[in-house]
Amino acid sequence: MDTIPLDYETLRLIWWLLLGILLIGFAVMDGFDLGVGTLLPAVARTDAERRLVLNVVGPVWEGNQVWLIVGGAAIFAAFPALYAVSFSGFYLAMFLILFALILRPVGFKFRSKVEDKRWRAVWDWGLFIGGFVPALVFGVAMGNVLLGAPFHFDDTLRIYYTGGFFALLSPFAVLCGLVSVSMLVAHGAAMLTIKTDGPVAMRARRYGSLAALATAVLFVLAGIWVAFGITGHTIVGVADTAAASNPLFKQVASATGGWMANYQAMPWTWIFPVLGVLGALLSALLLRAGRGGSAFLASALAIASIILTEGVAVFPFLLPSSTHPSSSLTLWDSSSSHLTLFVMLVVTCLFLPLIILYTSWVYRVLRGKVSPESLEQNHNSY
Template sequence: MILHELINYDTLRMIWWLLLGVLLIGFAVTDGFDLGTGMLLPFAAHDDIERRVVINTIGPVWEGNQVWLILGGGAIFAAWPQLYAVSFSGFYLAMFATLVALILRPVAFKFRSKREGARWRASWDWILCVGGFVPALIFGVAVGNVLQGVPFRIESDMRIFYEGTFFGLLNPFAVLCGLVSVAMLMLHGSAWLQLKTQGPVAERSRAWGSAAALLTVALYALAGVLLWFFIDGYRLTGPANMTGPSNPLLKGAERHAGAWFANYAAHPWLWLAPLLGLAGPLLALLGLRLRRPVLALLSSALGITGIILSVGVSMFPFILPSSLNPRASLTVWDSSSSHLTLFIMLVVTAIFIPLIVAYTSWVYKVLWGKVDEQAIRDERGHAY
């Protein structure tokens, strides 16, 4: 028996769908508090020392956190090439704006302290704020568009054509999903600042985080209601060929009202995902009000996990539905790489993901504790 045949093709496809979700959640939970902290910088910290405290809470870890984004992009490229082709080309301008924002963040970290001028430093502080806001918004907008269907089609020779526009992405429901993402990550950043700071910065962060928690619950619930009553989902019109070739055009699919809730009806235990998405921010709010930062941060992470899982559970087995031709929609079973490729990637992942998690855990253990404002005043123990 050939080694890669030890795991069935359909099983490998399912494993990689799950791993893609793990990578997205890993990025949102780790780099999410970096983005949220950046968004809060001009509001939680009012003078230069306070802002340096905030920056130094994420300065030593933000680069490591972005490894999850690189892993996610690499996984999409290697495991789901058609998904990569549509999303990274169709959402090109949105991706470009995201990359510009992410590139400006390290520039701001490094350049901010090169000059003493208040205007100079304030300008970089606002760039850090925008560098947190823009990716959070665009990632949410992208999810909102995926839930509605993306305007692409696939020809018989497997050429992919995207027929949407950048401003077409900014429809009301997608913007609402973007605001859910912004509020969710702002809450996460607030919980992080509660854990890493003290005094006025922690108190202001607690106030902003409390508002973000309530806003996350309200906007997420509103998005769910709109998805249920006003936005059609997608469903297969015949049995899925789980071991068939990666050709989306071989299946039947259609748009159908309420289709995104069919999995919940078939498996009621899946409601745990959206319930976690609602309960997590409320528990984080409780942690903030009780001044229990660990509870707030873990609860915020659970809320992020629930919100992302609820999207994946709703859409399964669809990964990227097509609003132009539902048959061209990409699913778990018809848009993956080959059996051998998925197996080799799984072996590599099984080796390196535990190493990354172990190293990251060690880094956070070493850096555990609050950022000391006095140390920054004394020019000791700070990076930025």
């Protein structure tokens, strides 16, 4: 261990930051795909318009989903206890997301196989479900992180999950789900404004600006709820940030408004919720003005800031326990070994820049608007 240039505490913190980056990358890059799918029935009224919308995201959605795959792999390797609790306790929710995400590639591939209105209408609604359901469920999951999950460990560190699927759909969690849907719809509308013209772009600007305003309002309501109505956790005493991982080697206190402690201790972190609101409001204004590129950047800022707002609030917790607070998982007591984190960091430093460079190249090649003429010229279009 002495040959590893970074200490255990630093590596754990780095991987917490990397998980945040991967989550933001997924929300920004694949988020507009989900938003476009959710907007499909609203912005496209004819078959030609629907093809236009589908071909905005059709060439890029697979690459964008890499962020989700890498994020899941990072959780598995860097924080295996978090992976075990979340993927077993939220089993049905994960299957719901998986089912919805499977509809997306199937919808893209099968929709145009048959020139029948009813056939295409079925797959259009499948693509809507593939956008709306993951956006909602991911937001509900973020809400349940703040509420805490009903799990605990016994003395041998076996996991016991005592909740059910419908218990995840509490009013606060559903509110967080609506924040997620509205912010991704605004993000998708910005992409449609960039890539299309005519009635599709006009409707996207209108619905997107409303969604961006809803994002700001719902985000503020969720923040007030967290401050005055949600029980938050605090580690009692000083956590041993360099010890071997064991979630039971700590004591946790709980109190209403406890998730505001980090903001009180570090006032500069208020910049994240402020940017979340301002980014959403700015996105609404820019969409109204038809400035799609600027609106996309503003909505990306809002998405990143909203995710960072929750990350700061729960730090250092990864998944709090609502029934046994001392079983809560933190980055200090649920990570892989020192050597594993270091080897993974080296691999990430080698391959993550390649992913970013390749993604940048793809978007450069695919720059420009999607038009009926371009679809007629491209026989591989959806």
